[in-house]
Amino acid sequence: xxxxxxxxxxxxxxxxxxxxxxxxxxxxxxxxxxxxxxxxxxxxxxxxxxxxxxxxxxxxxxxxxxxxxxxxxxxxxxxxxxxxxxxxxxxxxxxxxxxxxxxxxxxxxxxxxxxxxxxxxxxxxxxxxxxxxxxxxxxxxxxxxxxxxxxxxxxxxxxxxxxxxxxxxxxxxxxxxxxxxxx
Amino acid sequence: xxxxxxxxxxxxxxxxxxxxxxxxxxxxxxxxxxxxxxxxxxxxxxxxxxxxxxxxxxxxxxxxxxxxxxxxxxxxxxxxxxxxxxxxxxxxxxxxxxxxxxxxxxxxxxxxxxxxxxxxxxxxxx
Numbered sequence: 001x002x003x004x005x006x007x008x009x010x011x012x013x014x015x016x017x018x019x020x021x022x023x024x025x026x027x028x029x030x031x032x033x034x035x036x037x038x039x040x041x042x043x044x045x046x047x048x049x050x051x052x053x054x055x056x057x058x059x060x061x062x063x064x065x066x067x068x069x070x071x072x073x074x075x076x077x078x079x080x081x082x083x084x085x086x087x088x089x090x091x092x093x094x095x096x097x098x099x100x101x102x103x104x105x106x107x108x109x110x111x112x113x114x115x116x117x118x119x120x121x122x123x124x125x126x127x128x129x130x131x132x133x134x135x136x137x138x139x140x141x142x143x144x145x146x147x148x149x150x151x152x153x154x155x156x157x158x159x160x161x162x163x164x165x166x167x168x169x170x171x172x173x174x175x176x177x178x179x180x181x182x183x
Numbered sequence: 184x185x186x187x188x189x190x191x192x193x194x195x196x197x198x199x200x201x202x203x204x205x206x207x208x209x210x211x212x213x214x215x216x217x218x219x220x221x222x223x224x225x226x227x228x229x230x231x232x233x234x235x236x237x238x239x240x241x242x243x244x245x246x247x248x249x250x251x252x253x254x255x256x257x258x259x260x261x262x263x264x265x266x267x268x269x270x271x272x273x274x275x276x277x278x279x280x281x282x283x284x285x286x287x288x289x290x291x292x293x294x295x296x297x298x299x300x301x302x303x304x305x306x307x308x309x
Binding site: 023026027028029030031032034035039040043044047048052054055057058061062065066069070072119120121122126141142144145146148173176177180 | 187188191192193194195196197198199200202203206209210211213214215216217218219220
């Protein structure tokens with residue numbers, strides 16, 4: 001990923017904005033391009049928060065883009081569209097949990113925002129480290145390494161200061177580095 | 184990017200489900216409808232795809248009453264159906280499914296529920 005893309009002023013961001021503008025003007029094909037561009041991102045987020053549940057991920061995918069179709073006229077795009085889609089997808093996972101809690105087959109607080117789960121590729125060592133982090137750090141790591149968002153984009157997606165995103169990421173990596181050095 | 188970051192990028196990779204072609208088409212179609220100023224069908228799409236309570240109730244009713252089978256099982260959420268089945272023990276839930284209002288759940292209710300689900304399908308799927 002180049003620096004221009006990371007600082008949120010790249011061609012892709014402008015293109016997201018241009019596509020959104022075109023969609024607002026009645027261009028349905030612009031919506032298709034936005035969908036195809038961000039489909040994988042939404043699926044990854046849904047899989048991360050939804051316990052790798054394929055069906056849930058597909059439901060969240062549809063609902064996220066239904067939200068986009070409905071809310072497009074009101075959206076203000078400052079970064080890539082993924083920064084706006086992220087909280088929507090995350091909340092939709094929570095909504096699914098609430099719905100399931102209505103006819104419960106498990107435990108847990110349905111009103112709590114879900115936390116990302118350790119990726120399947122994590123071994124026991126990394127899983128312990130990941131689960132020892134706070135929820136915000138876990139989200140930052142997912143956005144950084146699974147979704148390859150810049151710090152500015154991570155801050156926008158999570159609605160936190162860039163400095164907070166940077167320090168939490170730095171601390172998480174420092175902990176992991178120290179852990180690996182001692183093993 | 185140092186080795187640690189490379190390690191994390193590799194370990195964070197996760198397989199995502201393949202999106203069925205009809206779902207892709209439905210979502211893209213949703214965009215075209217919204218661009219044209221029509222967004223009401225979004226609701227119908229969602230109800231069918233997610234397996235709403237109405238759709239789940241239809242499955243439960245159909246399974247329990249054995250009246251007929253749906254031809255598109257992929258659109259139905261079996262997990263929700265199971266939860267509704269448990270919910271049927273709740274008098275309020277039972278009353279809600281009693282669409283004929285005769286105080287019991289029977290084949291007539293199943294037909295009504297099925298009609299309701301079918302009416303929610305996007306036209307292209309009918």
